[in-house]
Amino acid sequence: MIVIAMTQEMATLGKDVATGVSEALGLKIVRHEIGDDVAERLHLKKSLIRRMREGQAGWLEKRAVDPASFALHAAEQVFDRALEGDVLIRGWGATCLLSEVRHVPCIRVCAPLANRVKWLMERLESDDPDMAREELERSDRAHAARMHANFGVNMGDPLLYDLVLNTGRVTVDSCVQQIVQLSRRPEFQPTQESVAHLRDLALQARIRTALRTSRDGANIHITVDVKGGAVVLRGIVFTAGEKKVAAEVVRGVEGVTSVTNHLQAMKRRRAYP
Secondary structure, three states: OOEEEEEEOOOOOHHHHHHHHHHHHOOEEEOHHHHHHHHHHHOOOHHHHHHHHOOOOOHHHHOOOOHHHHHHHHHHHHHHHHHHOOEEEEOOOHHHHOOOOOOOOEEEEEOOHHHHHHHHHHHHOOOOHHHHHHHHHHHHHHHHHHHHHHHOOOOOOHHHOOEEEEOOOOOHHHHHHHHHHHHOOHHHOOOHHHHHHHHHHHHHHHHHHHHHHOOOOOOOOOEEEEEOOEEEEEEEEOOHHHHHHHHHHHHOOOOOOEEEEEEEEOOOOOOOO
16 A cells, blocks of 8 residues: 655656656555545536646635635545545645655755746746746745645745755656665555554545534534544534534534534623724
Protein backbone atom coordinates (compact mmCIF):
# COMPACT_ATOMS: atom_id res chain seq x y z
CA MET A 1 0.00 0.00 0.00
CA ILE A 2 2.07 2.90 -1.31
CA VAL A 3 0.76 6.44 -0.89
CA ILE A 4 2.80 9.49 -1.89
CA ALA A 5 1.73 13.10 -1.39
CA MET A 6 3.30 15.69 -3.67
CA THR A 7 3.03 19.42 -4.16
CA GLN A 8 4.66 21.65 -6.76
CA GLU A 9 4.38 25.09 -8.28
CA MET A 10 3.52 25.63 -11.92
CA ALA A 11 6.31 24.88 -14.42
CA THR A 12 8.64 23.06 -12.03
CA LEU A 13 8.45 19.77 -13.99
CA GLY A 14 6.49 18.28 -11.10
CA LYS A 15 4.17 16.54 -13.54
CA ASP A 16 7.13 14.82 -15.21
CA VAL A 17 8.49 13.75 -11.83
CA ALA A 18 5.10 12.38 -10.78
CA THR A 19 4.76 10.47 -14.05
CA GLY A 20 8.18 8.89 -13.60
CA VAL A 21 7.42 7.85 -10.02
CA SER A 22 4.04 6.39 -10.98
CA GLU A 23 5.60 4.33 -13.75
CA ALA A 24 8.41 3.08 -11.51
CA LEU A 25 6.11 2.07 -8.65
CA GLY A 26 2.91 1.26 -10.52
CA LEU A 27 0.93 4.05 -8.89
CA LYS A 28 -2.17 5.89 -10.03
CA ILE A 29 -1.73 9.66 -10.22
CA VAL A 30 -4.62 11.62 -8.75
CA ARG A 31 -5.02 15.35 -9.27
CA HIS A 32 -7.87 16.67 -11.41
CA GLU A 33 -10.09 13.76 -10.37
CA ILE A 34 -10.44 15.29 -6.90
CA GLY A 35 -11.54 18.61 -8.34
CA ASP A 36 -14.04 16.88 -10.60
CA ASP A 37 -15.55 15.01 -7.64
CA VAL A 38 -15.73 18.19 -5.56
CA ALA A 39 -17.41 20.04 -8.42
CA GLU A 40 -20.01 17.30 -8.75
CA ARG A 41 -20.79 17.28 -5.04
CA LEU A 42 -21.08 21.05 -4.85
CA HIS A 43 -22.99 21.23 -8.16
CA LEU A 44 -20.37 23.47 -9.74
CA LYS A 45 -18.69 23.51 -13.13
CA LYS A 46 -15.37 21.66 -13.24
CA SER A 47 -13.86 24.59 -15.11
CA LEU A 48 -14.75 26.91 -12.21
CA ILE A 49 -12.94 24.69 -9.73
CA ARG A 50 -9.80 24.78 -11.85
CA ARG A 51 -9.96 28.54 -12.33
CA MET A 52 -10.36 29.03 -8.59
CA ARG A 53 -7.34 26.89 -7.81
CA GLU A 54 -5.21 28.83 -10.27
CA GLY A 55 -6.44 32.22 -9.04
CA GLN A 56 -8.24 32.96 -12.30
CA ALA A 57 -11.83 33.07 -11.04
CA GLY A 58 -13.54 36.46 -10.83
CA TRP A 59 -15.04 37.81 -7.63
CA LEU A 60 -18.58 37.02 -8.80
CA GLU A 61 -17.63 33.40 -9.52
CA LYS A 62 -15.99 33.06 -6.11
CA ARG A 63 -19.23 34.09 -4.42
CA ALA A 64 -20.86 30.93 -5.76
CA VAL A 65 -18.50 28.74 -3.74
CA ASP A 66 -18.49 28.25 0.02
CA PRO A 67 -14.76 28.02 0.90
CA ALA A 68 -15.36 25.85 3.98
CA SER A 69 -17.46 23.30 2.09
CA PHE A 70 -14.94 23.30 -0.75
CA ALA A 71 -12.04 22.55 1.62
CA LEU A 72 -13.95 19.86 3.53
CA HIS A 73 -15.05 18.00 0.40
CA ALA A 74 -11.51 18.16 -1.00
CA ALA A 75 -10.01 16.82 2.24
CA GLU A 76 -12.50 13.96 2.28
CA GLN A 77 -11.52 13.03 -1.27
CA VAL A 78 -7.79 13.11 -0.44
CA PHE A 79 -8.23 10.74 2.50
CA ASP A 80 -10.50 8.38 0.54
CA ARG A 81 -8.00 8.20 -2.34
CA ALA A 82 -5.17 7.56 0.11
CA LEU A 83 -7.13 4.70 1.66
CA GLU A 84 -7.34 3.03 -1.74
CA GLY A 85 -3.54 2.79 -1.76
CA ASP A 86 -0.99 2.61 -4.58
CA VAL A 87 -1.58 6.25 -5.41
CA LEU A 88 0.37 9.47 -5.87
CA ILE A 89 -1.75 12.50 -4.96
CA ARG A 90 -0.65 15.78 -6.50
CA GLY A 91 -1.76 18.97 -4.78
CA TRP A 92 -5.04 19.49 -2.92
CA GLY A 93 -3.20 20.00 0.35
CA ALA A 94 -2.30 16.30 0.45
CA THR A 95 1.14 17.03 1.90
CA CYS A 96 -0.53 18.76 4.88
CA LEU A 97 -3.52 16.45 5.26
CA LEU A 98 -1.46 13.26 5.12
CA SER A 99 1.59 14.48 7.04
CA GLU A 100 0.29 12.77 10.21
CA VAL A 101 0.23 9.38 8.48
CA ARG A 102 3.58 7.77 9.15
CA HIS A 103 3.84 5.72 5.95
CA VAL A 104 3.10 8.60 3.55
CA PRO A 105 6.16 10.50 2.25
CA CYS A 106 5.40 14.15 1.56
CA ILE A 107 7.32 15.62 -1.36
CA ARG A 108 7.76 19.13 -2.71
CA VAL A 109 9.09 19.81 -6.22
CA CYS A 110 10.34 23.35 -6.81
CA ALA A 111 12.59 25.32 -9.17
CA PRO A 112 14.05 28.84 -9.53
CA LEU A 113 11.67 31.37 -11.05
CA ALA A 114 14.00 31.97 -14.02
CA ASN A 115 13.87 28.29 -14.95
CA ARG A 116 10.12 28.21 -14.59
CA VAL A 117 9.69 31.27 -16.81
CA LYS A 118 11.81 29.59 -19.49
CA TRP A 119 9.90 26.28 -19.27
CA LEU A 120 6.51 28.00 -19.37
CA MET A 121 7.50 30.07 -22.43
CA GLU A 122 8.56 26.88 -24.20
CA ARG A 123 5.31 25.16 -23.28
CA LEU A 124 3.22 28.10 -24.50
CA GLU A 125 5.50 28.71 -27.50
CA SER A 126 5.76 32.32 -26.34
CA ASP A 127 8.55 34.89 -26.53
CA ASP A 128 7.05 37.08 -23.77
CA PRO A 129 8.90 36.51 -20.47
CA ASP A 130 6.88 39.17 -18.65
CA MET A 131 3.64 37.38 -19.44
CA ALA A 132 5.07 34.05 -18.26
CA ARG A 133 6.40 35.59 -15.04
CA GLU A 134 3.07 37.25 -14.27
CA GLU A 135 1.24 33.96 -14.85
CA LEU A 136 3.59 32.09 -12.53
CA GLU A 137 3.44 34.73 -9.81
CA ARG A 138 -0.37 34.78 -9.94
CA SER A 139 -0.49 31.01 -9.65
CA ASP A 140 2.00 31.05 -6.76
CA ARG A 141 -0.03 33.65 -4.87
CA ALA A 142 -3.20 31.60 -5.24
CA HIS A 143 -1.45 28.42 -4.12
CA ALA A 144 0.20 30.08 -1.11
CA ALA A 145 -3.03 31.80 -0.06
CA ARG A 146 -4.96 28.53 -0.24
CA MET A 147 -2.38 26.67 1.86
CA HIS A 148 -2.36 29.42 4.48
CA ALA A 149 -6.15 29.72 4.59
CA ASN A 150 -6.80 25.97 4.84
CA PHE A 151 -3.86 24.86 6.98
CA GLY A 152 -2.25 27.99 8.42
CA VAL A 153 1.14 27.13 6.91
CA ASN A 154 3.74 28.71 4.67
CA MET A 155 4.09 26.29 1.75
CA GLY A 156 7.79 27.16 1.47
CA ASP A 157 8.53 25.79 4.95
CA PRO A 158 10.83 22.77 4.37
CA LEU A 159 9.68 21.17 7.64
CA LEU A 160 6.34 20.43 5.98
CA TYR A 161 8.01 17.88 3.70
CA ASP A 162 10.11 14.74 3.92
CA LEU A 163 11.92 15.60 0.70
CA VAL A 164 12.32 18.86 -1.26
CA LEU A 165 13.63 18.56 -4.82
CA ASN A 166 14.89 21.47 -6.95
CA THR A 167 14.56 20.59 -10.64
CA GLY A 168 16.74 23.57 -11.46
CA ARG A 169 19.68 21.51 -10.17
CA VAL A 170 18.44 17.92 -10.09
CA THR A 171 17.24 16.12 -13.21
CA VAL A 172 13.78 14.62 -13.42
CA ASP A 173 15.29 11.11 -13.48
CA SER A 174 17.26 11.82 -10.32
CA CYS A 175 14.16 13.20 -8.62
CA VAL A 176 12.24 10.06 -9.55
CA GLN A 177 14.98 7.79 -8.20
CA GLN A 178 15.15 9.65 -4.88
CA ILE A 179 11.38 9.50 -4.35
CA VAL A 180 11.26 5.81 -5.26
CA GLN A 181 14.10 5.03 -2.86
CA LEU A 182 12.45 7.04 -0.09
CA SER A 183 9.14 5.23 -0.54
CA ARG A 184 10.92 1.90 -0.08
CA ARG A 185 12.64 2.84 3.15
CA PRO A 186 11.50 0.98 6.31
CA GLU A 187 10.16 4.14 7.95
CA PHE A 188 7.66 4.63 5.11
CA GLN A 189 6.21 1.12 5.12
CA PRO A 190 2.59 0.86 6.28
CA THR A 191 1.88 -0.65 9.67
CA GLN A 192 -1.37 -1.62 11.33
CA GLU A 193 -1.14 1.54 13.41
CA SER A 194 -0.44 3.88 10.49
CA VAL A 195 -3.23 2.42 8.35
CA ALA A 196 -5.65 2.62 11.29
CA HIS A 197 -4.70 6.26 11.78
CA LEU A 198 -5.39 6.97 8.13
CA ARG A 199 -8.83 5.37 8.48
CA ASP A 200 -9.55 7.52 11.52
CA LEU A 201 -8.55 10.68 9.65
CA ALA A 202 -10.73 9.68 6.70
CA LEU A 203 -13.72 9.09 8.97
CA GLN A 204 -13.10 12.38 10.74
CA ALA A 205 -13.16 14.13 7.35
CA ARG A 206 -16.44 12.43 6.41
CA ILE A 207 -17.97 13.53 9.70
CA ARG A 208 -16.92 17.14 9.22
CA THR A 209 -18.35 17.15 5.72
CA ALA A 210 -21.59 15.55 6.93
CA LEU A 211 -22.02 18.24 9.58
CA ARG A 212 -21.30 21.03 7.11
CA THR A 213 -23.77 19.73 4.54
CA SER A 214 -26.56 18.84 6.96
CA ARG A 215 -29.57 21.14 7.12
CA ASP A 216 -29.23 21.99 10.82
CA GLY A 217 -25.55 21.31 11.45
CA ALA A 218 -23.79 23.62 8.99
CA ASN A 219 -22.96 26.20 11.66
CA ILE A 220 -21.98 23.76 14.39
CA HIS A 221 -18.23 24.06 14.98
CA ILE A 222 -16.92 21.37 17.31
CA THR A 223 -13.97 19.08 17.92
CA VAL A 224 -14.34 15.57 16.51
CA ASP A 225 -12.01 12.87 17.84
CA VAL A 226 -12.02 9.45 16.15
CA LYS A 227 -10.41 6.20 17.24
CA GLY A 228 -11.28 2.98 15.46
CA GLY A 229 -14.77 4.13 14.56
CA ALA A 230 -15.53 5.42 18.06
CA VAL A 231 -16.26 9.16 17.96
CA VAL A 232 -16.03 11.68 20.79
CA LEU A 233 -17.60 15.11 20.32
CA ARG A 234 -16.26 18.04 22.33
CA GLY A 235 -16.89 21.76 22.36
CA ILE A 236 -19.58 24.31 23.00
CA VAL A 237 -22.86 24.69 21.12
CA PHE A 238 -25.55 27.30 21.53
CA THR A 239 -28.47 25.02 22.38
CA ALA A 240 -29.36 21.52 23.53
CA GLY A 241 -30.97 21.12 20.12
CA GLU A 242 -27.62 21.65 18.38
CA LYS A 243 -26.04 19.11 20.72
CA LYS A 244 -28.67 16.56 19.70
CA VAL A 245 -28.39 17.41 15.99
CA ALA A 246 -24.61 16.98 16.01
CA ALA A 247 -24.84 13.54 17.58
CA GLU A 248 -27.56 12.43 15.17
CA VAL A 249 -25.62 13.56 12.12
CA VAL A 250 -22.45 11.82 13.29
CA ARG A 251 -24.27 8.56 14.04
CA GLY A 252 -25.49 8.53 10.45
CA VAL A 253 -21.98 8.61 8.97
CA GLU A 254 -20.78 5.31 7.54
CA GLY A 255 -18.00 3.82 9.64
CA VAL A 256 -19.05 5.34 12.97
CA THR A 257 -19.47 2.61 15.60
CA SER A 258 -20.27 4.76 18.65
CA VAL A 259 -20.70 8.41 19.63
CA THR A 260 -19.77 9.90 22.99
CA ASN A 261 -21.32 13.34 23.24
CA HIS A 262 -19.36 15.68 25.50
CA LEU A 263 -20.76 18.83 23.89
CA GLN A 264 -21.76 21.58 26.30
CA ALA A 265 -24.82 23.69 25.51
CA MET A 266 -24.92 27.27 26.70
CA LYS A 267 -27.45 27.66 29.49
CA ARG A 268 -28.18 31.22 28.48
CA ARG A 269 -27.19 33.20 25.41
CA ARG A 270 -26.13 36.67 26.37
CA ALA A 271 -26.89 39.51 24.03
CA TYR A 272 -24.34 42.27 23.68
CA PRO A 273 -25.20 45.78 22.53
